[in-house]
Amino acid sequence: MTTQHPGTEEEGGTPVGRRLVLGMLGLGAAGVAAAPYLQRGLESLLGAAADKDPTGLTGLLPNGGGFRYYSVASSVPRRTAETYRLTVDGLVENPATYTLADLRALPQTRVVRDVQCVTGWRVPDTPFEGVKLSELLDAAGVRPAARAIRFTCFDGTYSESLTLTQARRDDVLVALRMQDKPVSHSHGGPVRLYVAPMYFYKSAKWLSGITVTEAVRPGYWEERGYDVDAWVGRSNGRTDTPTV
16 A cells, blocks of 8 residues: 655645755745744834834734834934933932943842733733832932932933832832843833833833922823822723823
């Protein structure tokens, strides 16, 4: 008894030549090998589109990382290691300006948590790495009258806030790395805020200013009706578009 492989003439189909089979296998292997590069290219393309999309509609596009890109500004300038600056000021004894190199030279903390957006999407077990916000506050010397922190961003539009107690948590970072690589521009790099226990709109992208204040000043989305204290699972569950 002779066994024929599928696709041979006994099956009534067109003969498949050895070269064609090998070629198809080669294309399949090449596709597998190229997949990570294609995924990164797609993420870069979506991120670039989101930078120019004030509507947030690019947030509906799929991407390999599970995130939805979003910006409330029509465009966001880029900052490099040479041009990036982070200021710490307000009710502090020692105002400071940090370069990216300065921040990298400080002790780094790694936090792995689920990223949860108030709109419902979630990215599990996402690592962030950076400087504890509390360490920058300690270096600045917070004055007794201080009760809160205001964060501003170099997109020129976004802002956020935390109470001083919230800001001193060990899982609140000035993040330089995300998913074990430098924070990309599309994800708010080179430096973003990461507030692990709160919905992701609190983790401001493109961080440029940390100002210590006497009272909480509502941020961009809080001014539009979202909770100031955005604890995951305990905050309002609105379904608008506050993703960052």
